[in-house]
Amino acid sequence: MTEVLLLGRRAVREVVRYPEATIPTLFIPLFFLAVNIGQVSKTFPSSTPFLRGQGYVAFQLPVSLMFAVATATSGLALVTAIDLGYFDKLLVAPIRRSSIIFGRLAADLVRGIGGSALVLLFGIALGAHVESGVAGAVVIVLLAAMFGVAYAGFGILIALRTRNVQATQSSFLLFFPLLFLTPNFVPFDRLSPAMETLARINPVSYVIVGLRSLVIDGWNAGDIGIAIGVIVALGAALTGLSLHTIATYDR
Amino acid sequence: MPMRTEEQPTAIAAMCLRRTFKGGIEAVRDIDLAVSAGEVFGFLGPNGAGKTTTVRMLCTLLPPTSGSATVAGLDVVGDGAAVRRSIGVALQEIGLDPVQTGRELLELQCGLYGITGRSGRERAAELLELLGLTDAADRRTKTYSGGMKRRLDLASALVHSPQVLFLDEPTTGLDPASRLTVWDEVRRINASGTTVFLTTQYLEEADKLCDRVAIIDDGRIVAEGTPERLKAEMGHDVVSVSLNGADPDATQSALAGLPGLERVMPEPGALALYVADGANSIAEIVRRLDRDRIEVGAISVARPSLDDVFLNATGRRLEGQEQSQEAEQ
Numbered sequence: 001m002t003e004v005l006l007l008g009r010r011a012v013r014e015v016v017r018y019p020e021a022t023i024p025t026l027f028i029p030l031f032f033l034a035v036n037i038g039q040v041s042k043t044f045p046s047s048t049p050f051l052r053g054q055g056y057v058a059f060q061l062p063v064s065l066m067f068a069v070a071t072a073t074s075g076l077a078l079v080t081a082i083d084l085g086y087f088d089k090l091l092v093a094p095i096r097r098s099s100i101i102f103g104r105l106a107a108d109l110v111r112g113i114g115g116s117a118l119v120l121l122f123g124i125a126l127g128a129h130v131e132s133g134v135a136g137a138v139v140i141v142l143l144a145a146m147f148g149v150a151y152a153g154f155g156i157l158i159a160l161r162t163r164n165v166q167a168t169q170s171s172f173l174l175f176f177p178l179l180f181l182t183p184n185f186v187p188f189d190r191l192s193p194a195m196e197t198l199a200r201i202n203p204v205s206y207v208i209v210g211l212r213s214l215v216i217d218g219w220n221a222g223d224i225g226i227a228i229g230v231i232v233a234l235g236a237a238l239t240g241l242s243l244h245t246i247a248t249y250d251r
Numbered sequence: 252m253p254m255r256t257e258e259q260p261t262a263i264a265a266m267c268l269r270r271t272f273k274g275g276i277e278a279v280r281d282i283d284l285a286v287s288a289g290e291v292f293g294f295l296g297p298n299g300a301g302k303t304t305t306v307r308m309l310c311t312l313l314p315p316t317s318g319s320a321t322v323a324g325l326d327v328v329g330d331g332a333a334v335r336r337s338i339g340v341a342l343q344e345i346g347l348d349p350v351q352t353g354r355e356l357l358e359l360q361c362g363l364y365g366i367t368g369r370s371g372r373e374r375a376a377e378l379l380e381l382l383g384l385t386d387a388a389d390r391r392t393k394t395y396s397g398g399m400k401r402r403l404d405l406a407s408a409l410v411h412s413p414q415v416l417f418l419d420e421p422t423t424g425l426d427p428a429s430r431l432t433v434w435d436e437v438r439r440i441n442a443s444g445t446t447v448f449l450t451t452q453y454l455e456e457a458d459k460l461c462d463r464v465a466i467i468d469d470g471r472i473v474a475e476g477t478p479e480r481l482k483a484e485m486g487h488d489v490v491s492v493s494l495n496g497a498d499p500d501a502t503q504s505a506l507a508g509l510p511g512l513e514r515v516m517p518e519p520g521a522l523a524l525y526v527a528d529g530a531n532s533i534a535e536i537v538r539r540l541d542r543d544r545i546e547v548g549a550i551s552v553a554r555p556s557l558d559d560v561f562l563n564a565t566g567r568r569l570e571g572q573e574q575s576q577e578a579e580q
């Protein structure tokens with residue numbers, strides 16, 4: 001446990017000391033939020049049924065939260081450490097290899113909380129109203145951050161399997177199908193049938209729907225429960241694979 | 252099964268240790284090693300000989316393809332966790348974390364070895380002082396010079412006062428002053444009881460620093476012993492005849508049948524004659540060259556060096572590798 005805290009602290013240090021790595025990951029969601037709203041707020045006025053009297057910003061906010069937390073930061077940090085030889089230094093230390101992964105994920109959680117809180121505040125500044133209140137806002141931030149932790153497993157897996165910086169960098173490509181084959185612009189029932197099928201298969205859709213329900217509907221146990229289930233399942237699967245990969249690294 | 256020798260504890264033992272990489276590259280071919288506790292053991296060989304691969308197997312970073320090894324009496328495969336607690340490792344590629352300062356890096360390293368809180372901070376400060384890094388302690392490691400990085404890496408391998416210390420080419424690419432600092436540090440560490448397994452491409456380093464040396468070439472150990480013994484086993488002197496434009500073949504045939512001549516090795520612009528007694532051969536060498544009217548440059552006699560041991564074992568010289576390696580760094 002101490003090892004995880006020590007390695008987590010180091011990873012947080014990395015985030016703080018290299019703001020140039022974090023700022024773009026936050027700039028993009030803020031930028032998209034502002035631009036999308038500017039473009040479609042006339043198409044979807046507050047009178048649009050699925051907005052329930054709110055501005056389109058409330059509908060888009062969860063998508064921007066996903067943008068802010070779904071990054072390959074941990075994967076890139078790991079592959080850089082592999083490249084520099086620092087990873088070997090960690091492997092040869094008398095620690096459980098899993099601590100290396102959990103240390104990264106701990107930092108992802110901290111960064112995810114900071115990033116999603118910022119995006120949420122920005123959304124509120126643009127006029128979104130969190131129907132579920134302050135407690136709901138906290139749950140939104142925590143769920144988004146947990147999704148970020150779960151998603152980090154993709155980058156970590158690619159880093160450990162390929163040990164290649166370019167391959168890990170290009171893992172952000174995964175992001176596009178995962179975040180855009182969703183009801184990100186309109187609800188499920190407004191998507192074309194093919195899109196709807198894909199979006200319904202995509203687990204990320206349910207995280208967006210869950211977060212969105214907290215913003216627009218208030219406390220909807222069903223939507224929130226499914227979102228939590230998806231985050232936990234995705235996190236368990238990817239973290240499990242990462243742990244297996246590091247345990248068998250060069251073995 | 253841990254292997255123990257009763258009379259002298261074995262710090263490192265390897266039995267038929269082999270590593271074949273994907274694509275059939277046989278990096279290490281069935282080597283046997285026995286390093287006693289308290290020794291500085293030198294693993295000498297050119298680039299690509301298999302030194303790093305051996306070190307990585309002994310440090311539990313790489314599983315052997317076959318064979319077995321123990322470090323501090325513990326099996327490197329079956330007892331990896333216990334081995335890792337007993338060893339300190341400074342790998343060839345200096346694994347410094349650029350994100351942290353020297354002090355943070357050492358404190359984290361202490362923490363990973365269970366030395367936390369105040370004892371960790373004190374240990375880090377102590378090591379920084381010992382390796383002359385106190386002034387740079389609070390700068391990020393990416394601003395360090397090559398020599399400082401090596402020293403910090405060495406410090407990070409020492410936080411827990413390991414029983415066995417592995418140093419993979421600790422002085423490659425260092426300037427002569429930094430090299431001497433590292434040598435002093437290795438001697439100091441060894442004096443405190445730590446067994447040191449050190450790889451090097453430098454003959455001088457193996458000669459000056461190591462109690463015993465194994466020469467590895469192309470994955471095989473080709474000679475092993477104390478530097479003195481290896482040199483003495485050569486049983487000859489080396490007379491170097493500088494050709495100064497003289498025809499090498501003619502010179503060689505003029506000297507054929509020289510009493511006590513064991514071997515002639517052509518070198519660029521010179522011939523190296525391995526003779527039983529160098530000083531007493533010179534007169535005869537000069538007489539024979541005069542007879543055949545061959546004019547050569549300087550003639551000198553040297554006691555055999557480790558380089559000659561290497562040459563004798565492999566048919567190649569080790570020198571020259573050093574330059575190309577340094578140029579790469």
Ligand SMILES: Nc1ncnc2c1ncn2[C@@H]1O[C@H](COP(=O)(O)OP(=O)(O)O)[C@@H](O)[C@H]1O
Pocket residue numbers: 272273276277278296297298299300301302303304305
């Ligand atoms: N991961 C690897 N995959 C394939 N070949 C390797 C790998 N590591 C080392 N080798 C090869 O094994 C041989 C020995 O390498 P190495 O142990 O690094 O030598 P040294 O440390 O003595 O320079 C070289 O031919 C090298 O190219």
Ligand SMILES: [Mg+2]
Pocket residue numbers: 299302303304343419420
């Ligand atoms: Mg090497």
